[in-house]
Amino acid sequence: MRIVSIVGARPQFVKAAPICKALRAEHEEVLVHSGQHYDHGMSEVFFEQLGIPAPDYNLAVGSGTHGRMTGEMLPLIEELLSELAPDATIVYGDTNTTLAGALAAAKLGVPLVHVEAGLRSFDRSMPEEVNRVVTDHVSDLLLCPTTTAVANLAAEGVTDGVELVGDVMLDTARFFAETADGGSVLASFGVEAGGYHLATLHRAANSDDPERLASVVRAFSRLELPVLWALHPRTAENLERFGLAAQVEAAGVRVLEPVPYMETIALLRGAAALLTDSGGMQKEAYFFGVPCVTLRDTTEWVETIQSGWNTLVGTDEDAIVAAVRDFVRPAERPEFYGDGHAAVKAVAAMERRYGG
Numbered sequence: 041m042r043i044v045s046i047v048g049a050r051p052q053f054v055k056a057a058p059i060c061k062a063l064r065a066e067h068e069e070v071l072v073h074s075g076q077h078y079d080h081g082m083s084e085v086f087f088e089q090l091g092i093p094a095p096d097y098n099l100a101v102g103s104g105t106h107g108r109m110t111g112e113m114l115p116l117i118e119e120l121l122s123e124l125a126p127d128a129t130i131v132y133g134d135t136n137t138t139l140a141g142a143l144a145a146a147k148l149g150v151p152l153v154h155v156e157a158g159l160r161s162f163d164r165s166m167p168e169e170v171n172r173v174v175t176d177h178v179s180d181l182l183l184c185p186t187t188t189a190v191a192n193l194a195a196e197g198v199t200d201g202v203e204l205v206g207d208v209m210l211d212t213a214r215f216f217a218e219t220a221d222g223g224s225v226l227a228s229f230g231v232e233a234g235g236y237h238l239a240t241l242h243r244a245a246n247s248d249d250p251e252r253l254a255s256v257v258r259a260f261s262r263l264e265l266p267v268l269w270a271l272h273p274r275t276a277e278n279l280e281r282f283g284l285a286a287q288v289e290a291a292g293v294r295v296l297e298p299v300p301y302m303e304t305i306a307l308l309r310g311a312a313a314l315l316t317d318s319g320g321m322q323k324e325a326y327f328f329g330v331p332c333v334t335l336r337d338t339t340e341w342v343e344t345i346q347s348g349w350n351t352l353v354g355t356d357e358d359a360i361v362a363a364v365r366d367f368v369r370p371a372e373r374p375e376f377y378g379d380g381h382a383a384v385k386a387v388a389a390m391e392r393r394y395g396g
């Protein structure tokens with residue numbers, strides 16, 4: 041098979057890494073980077089650490105409004121797909137890059153494979169939810185990470201081409217957890233396992249809202265352990281713009297530049313708790329048995345909540361503090377996300393559908 045894979049944002053590099061490896065064992069993969077994320081710390085370093093080959097094409101689209109970004113990607117991807125005539129195109133997750141790739145492939149009649157299909161937060165005000173819904177409804181092969189995802193698709197009448205393969209992020213997390221030297225990473229950050237909380241925050245609904253940001257900072261200042269906050273560039277910019285940088289410093293929060301993948305996994309595994317509005321990191325915390333406090337009102341990863349490992353608190357100061365303080369470690373951590381071999385299953389599903 042000849043497959044075009046389209047990536048562009050940080051979490052997509054994590055998802056593409058195991059697919060890339062499994063695919064290239066027997067097939068041709070052409071890798072396209074939209075350029076949605078472009079800083080070294082947001083993009084290249086992930087390719088280096090995850091062993092992903094350099095992209096064959098970089099569309100260098102960069103930042104912008106959602107419509108502009110998606111719109112600029114569309115004709116560029118269309119042109120490439122017309123030229124390359126692949127057997128199928130893969131898109132990952134729920135970013136604007138996912139949406140642009142999905143629309144370009146669907147309009148050309150190139151079969152579309154969606155990795156991480158069927159996720160729903162049921163909150164259409166999230167740009168990611170719109171991207172997910174549209175992408176799923178124009179996909180030919182929908183590779184689901186969980187049984188919840190399969191059920192979500194069925195509820196929307198989507199059953200053809202739906203396959204449960206497990207979560208590719210677990211493949212990546214397991215592989216690198218075995219190879220990374222966590223102890224030396226923690227030492228390089230000057231922290232000890234269990235002695236700090238890790239935080240990340242980048243959702244538009246949080247980072248673009250001064251009230252919600254301020255409430256999160258106040259909550260961080262009240263936690264017993266120090267917070268290491270890996271700052272997304274957008275959040276860093278907004279903390280300055282809203283005059284909150286001094287409060288962050290006064291709160292005793294340690295601000296970090298965007299942290300590469302291996303260091304993130306090591307810091308996560310050593311954290312007493314994760315405080316985040318990331319989708320992927322809620323799961324990564326679950327994979328490693330780290331309690332998670334999710335700074336959102338909804339989540340796609342409902343299993344992490346139902347099993348007691350994750351608490352949805354939004355950005356209410358008291359709720360954040362209480363969730364960290366009152367966490368009770370559940371006795372069980374079921375394998376909702378498969379067995380860590382999702383990528384091989386995903387490629388097998390593609391072979392069955394597009395004739396190995």
Ligand code: UD1
Pocket residue numbers: 049050051076077078079082083103104106134135136137167168242243244273274319
């Ligand atoms: C995007 C995805 C989100 C994903 C996240 C992972 C969409 C709608 N959102 O959000 O689903 O969870 O990536 O990080 O696609 N910026 C830089 N350098 C970069 C990239 C971005 O400084 O390399 C800054 C720019 O100011 C940019 C802002 O971050 O405007 C937001 O970037 P964008 O790609 O629009 O969205 P994310 O918040 O990263």
